[in-house]
Amino acid sequence: MADAHGQDIPEHALARLAGLRREGHPGGIFTSDFSVNEFLLVRKAGFEPVGLCVGSCIYHLGFQFAGWSANQEMDVLSTAMYEARALAMERMRLEAAQMGADGIVGVRLTVKRLEWDAKILEFVAIGTGVVHAKGHQGFKGPNGQPFTSALSGQDFWTLLAAGYRPLEMVMGSCVYHVARRGPLATLGSVGQNVELTNFSLALYEAREIAMERMQTEAAQAGAEGVVGADLHEGSHNWSPHVIEFFAIGTAVLPIEGHETDDIPDPKLVLSVNS
């Protein structure tokens, strides 16, 4: 059976449709939360999914007191938020290594509050372990560990086409207490347009710390750069003056022997049926 492009439906697919073949594959089941398109693109990039990799960490946050009027990092919370995520990612990577994966694509990190205790957070890292279909070993991450990347299947194909390979997800966290303004300062600015410099300063500083930490991780991984870097602000049910800045991205390294000329020039298209 051929379609307009001359593509045939393979024999094994037709046999399955006719109900002629029903045997399962008790040995090699892969599981993945890829969409169909992601699956195709990962395949096109030369990789096969082996299994869903999950790491989780349920973490109890310690307590830290911050002065009413102090701009300061809440280092107990910074440590907690960082350590818990690192543990979840490490466990995910361990699962990947156990199933013999070369790396993990499409990692999502989530933080869930548990309803019954505000001091407990559940951190989950989830992604799909993949192997190079031809057994190429050059895609492993640092120290021969599986690579990790927050890229979707689509982004993964595009990154490889651009001549880079993912190394490791890198992150930095900074939980910061933004000082309250004193009554005199508040009184002094009534009816005036003024910058609240201590607020500006606090946000700048906290964001800077988070980004520096992420950059340090990338340097340690031996990366050339970080793609898909993003900065999240979050307040996990803390008091309104406590904010977490969280920087995350995927550290990448150029693929040896890949030339800029290899990259196809994208076509500009405009779909007219929507």
Added chain:
Amino acid sequence: MGLFSRNSVTPKNRAEHEARAAAWEQALDRQSLPPFVVDRLQNAAIGKTPWVATMSPAELLLAKSHGVKPIATVSGTCWFHYGWSWTEGHEEGWHHALNRIRREAIACGANAIVDVRMRTLRHSFGPSMDFTLIGTAIRVDGLKPSPDPIVATVPALEFVRLLEMGIVPVGIAVGARYDWLGGGYGNGWGSNAWGGRQTQWQTSAFAGNQPLTELGTFWEGVRREAHAALRANAATMGNGVLAHTHFGEILKQERDKQPPAYLGRHIVVGTVVDTPRGADVPHTIEPVIDMRDALSPLKRTGEVRHAIYDTDSSEQEGSI
């Protein structure tokens, strides 16, 4: 029939109504279909009545060019009451619905059901819920009716593309497990009456930063079991599971003069595919930049296709 004539609504008389109800009851009991449903499906199959499809015109175009013909809309419903387990009730409920939709597909001589969607009504009558699957039964030109039609969650458009690339979406796999940490009410399989103490002091008022090791290990165990159940279920159909949707939660139960007990439950649902390892992708992929504004990253929004377990979307609230 005249141009503007209407069919009047004639309620079924009591005898007819009772006959139909009895036929349904008998069919559910015998795992078969009532005669009037079989008639409807078979008439659609032989072209005596019009075919019905959930496909859009674009999908119809592609289906037609590939020799795929829609037959009828088929469905499977099971309203299920959870007795001993909410979690495993979900697994069983979906399996019943799957068997029923497949039965309708067999009755109309289909090769596959495409565009299968998981649905539920947002009503709750006590500890129960309806598990519903709706899809379009299709036949492929030149193939005999299948004794075991495949259940594809993808729309017709993607279905045909997938077949070309050697990937057959064959069914839906479900894996669900729950367990108690501490307590144990005679209904969890690995209940541990002594658990929960470590968690109690790890979460006490004076506890500092620390991972909750006991609760964490317990929770990972529940999740792994659910995934193992998913794989075992999928192994009967194909060799891979894609597009997971999953739902999990930990509930805490205070107990008198004892450490609190924790209930962990986890459900995973995915699309099973059957594909040779490393199959070729026969199309070249060309990078294009679409100039439509709606696709701009400035405006991109997510979409959830199966509206059953919406944790993936609600997790956004506390994402990262």
